[in-house]
Amino acid sequence: MSLFNLFSTHLSADEMVRDNDKIAALLLDRRERYTSCADIVLSPISTQSVQKIMRICWANKIPVVPIGGNTGLCGGATIHGGVLLSLEKLNQINPVNTADRCITVGSGCLLYQVQQAAKDAGLFFPLSLASEGSCQIGGNIAANAGGINVLRYGTMRDLVLGLEVVLPNGEMISSLQPLHKNTAGLDLKHLFIGSEGTLGVITAATLKLFLLPQQVETLWADCQTIDDCINLLNLLKKNSLGSLKSFELISHAALMVSANDLRTTPPTNAAWHILCEWEKTPHTDRLPETLLQHGFEHIFIAQNDTQRQNLWRLRENISAAQKRRGVSIKHDIALSISKLADFVLQCEKNIQAAFANAEIVLFGHLGDGSLHYNIFLPDYPDKTAYQFENQINSIVYQAVLQQGGTIAAEHGVGILKKHWLKNMRNASELALMQAIKQHLDPDNIMNPNKVYP
Numbered sequence: 036m037s038l039f040n041l042f043s044t045h046l047s048a049d050e051m052v053r054d055n056d057k058i059a060a061l062l063l064d065r066r067e068r069y070t071s072c073a074d075i076v077l078s079p080i081s082t083q084s085v086q087k088i089m090r091i092c093w094a095n096k097i098p099v100v101p102i103g104g105n106t107g108l109c110g111g112a113t114i115h116g117g118v119l120l121s122l123e124k125l126n127q128i129n130p131v132n133t134a135d136r137c138i139t140v141g142s143g144c145l146l147y148q149v150q151q152a153a154k155d156a157g158l159f160f161p162l163s164l165a166s167e168g169s170c171q172i173g174g175n176i177a178a179n180a181g182g183i184n185v186l187r188y189g190t191m192r193d194l195v196l197g198l199e200v201v202l203p204n205g206e207m208i209s210s211l212q213p214l215h216k217n218t219a220g221l222d223l224k225h226l227f228i229g230s231e232g233t234l235g236v237i238t239a240a241t242l243k244l245f246l247l248p249q250q251v252e253t254l255w256a257d258c259q260t261i262d263d264c265i266n267l268l269n270l271l272k273k274n275s276l277g278s279l280k281s282f283e284l285i286s287h288a289a290l291m292v293s294a295n296d297l298r299t300t301p302p303t304n305a306a307w308h309i310l311c312e313w314e315k316t317p318h319t320d321r322l323p324e325t326l327l328q329h330g331f332e333h334i335f336i337a338q339n340d341t342q343r344q345n346l347w348r349l350r351e352n353i354s355a356a357q358k359r360r361g362v363s364i365k366h367d368i369a370l371s372i373s374k375l376a377d378f379v380l381q382c383e384k385n386i387q388a389a390f391a392n393a394e395i396v397l398f399g400h401l402g403d404g405s406l407h408y409n410i411f412l413p414d415y416p417d418k419t420a421y422q423f424e425n426q427i428n429s430i431v432y433q434a435v436l437q438q439g440g441t442i443a444a445e446h447g448v449g450i451l452k453k454h455w456l457k458n459m460r461n462a463s464e465l466a467l468m469q470a471i472k473q474h475l476d477p478d479n480i481m482n483p484n485k486v487y488p
């Protein structure tokens with residue numbers, strides 16, 4: 036029996052995706068590095084349909100790859116035969132539970148829709164990424180997404196109260212409860228957060244909400260050295276009493292790429308730039324003065340929403356501008372704040388010793404130690420740059436590992452970094468990960484060939 040017939044007897048016509056443009060968009064990853072090939076694309080409309088699909092795949096050993104908004108940057112949703120499972124139709128948003136400050140949503144909801152639903156109820160869902168218009172809650176959970184507000188609110192892991200997941204054998208487990216505490220046994224939701232679709236299909240989630248910040252202040256600062264940026268971070272952390280929510284680093288090269296792409300003049304010419312935000316409280320009124328007293332003279336505070344948006348546009352356009360410029364060898368890394376400056380200085384030396392013309396486009400969420408460390412080779416602006424990928428990765432990742440950092444800060448491992456996982460985790464940790472995978476998915480049907488080396 037063909038796969039089409041096998042599934043169509045159990046699913047409605049709407050759940051069998053046949054639109055070729057839609058299929059083509061799902062089969063090419065965001066960075067256009069991986070082209071997939073699926074035997075069939077399914078788009079279930081309910082958790083029960085996901086269960087039916089998983090039971091059929093379990094019985095017939097058919098590989099299944101869940102896909103959300105397809106904004107992942109590590110090839111985590113690529114497929115080579117089997118079922119590509121689009122979760123976009125699981126997009127129900129339940130009414131906000133104001134008493135418990137939470138919301139329960141289907142995993143196919145777009146991140147910005149959840150932010151908006153919270154806002155409409157006078158509350159705040161703090162996960163925020165440049166891809167928020169197209170990434171889905173299920174993808175955010177599967178990748179344990181980070182973004183610009185981690186400093187104050189944590190990663191997606193910190194924002195999930197409960198999950199509904201369909202296991203590879205079709206069983207469903209659910210903890211969709213508005214409980215902010217629960218110590219009854221193992222907290223199984225954490226197994227699936229960050230599992231990149233390898234252990235089960237996330238179908239719904241209960242998410243924490245917060246009070247909507249009344250007023251936010253946005254500051255742009257110029258720094259001459261990376262140490263100055265870190266001093267600024269520490270000063271703001273100390274004096275904002277926990278209300279600092281974003282602290283973004285932008286190297287001058289990154290600013291130029293974005294500003295040129297937007298055809299605007301960059302606000303300044305310094306070596307490093309910081310874009311940061313805090314929630315205004317009586318404690319923060321004196322922050323600008325404190326910064327001046329500590330020698331941070333080149334600062335600018337947005338005076339209205341247009342100025343604020345223009346500053347954020349420069350930051351959020353960096354990735355897209357880089358893509359339009361050509362191919363870069365990208366790294367999504369994190370270091371402890373105390374090791375960050377040493378890493379930046381050492382890695383730059385190592386890269387420039389091997390590639391004299393290399394342009395290092397560095398930016399990221401410095402407040403939580405994560406950096407996007409991207410190398411552009413002007414002599415190889417197209418896919419020919421990938422011939423140097425292994426060499427560049429070795430230089431960058433060795434410098435990261437020497438300083439005790441991670442090579443997968445917020446984008447996950449996917450296919451792109453699975454061979455590096457053994458450098459990040461010891462043999463006992465890897466064995467335990469494999470044992471959990473083997474127990475839940477003995478035939479390796481759930482997103483095969485990803486994450487585990």
Ligand SMILES: Cc1cc2nc3c(=O)[nH]c(=O)nc-3n(C[C@H](O)[C@H](O)[C@H](O)COP(=O)(O)OP(=O)(O)OC[C@H]3O[C@@H](n4cnc5c(N)ncnc54)[C@H](O)[C@@H]3O)c2cc1C
Nearest residue numbers: 103104105106107111171173174175177180181182232237
């Ligand atoms: C411009 C841009 C900026 C970005 N900025 C950030 C950033 O600041 N911080 C950050 O963390 N990331 C960032 N990302 C990366 C990406 O947006 C996130 O990783 C996002 O969480 C992926 O969500 P998605 O719905 O697109 O998932 P997909 O790309 O569709 O899938 C990602 C992984 O999750 C699995 N998956 C998807 N849905 C499910 C599900 N329902 N159940 C089980 N597994 C599932 C897939 O199999 C795959 O392994 C950015 C990406 C872009 C393009």
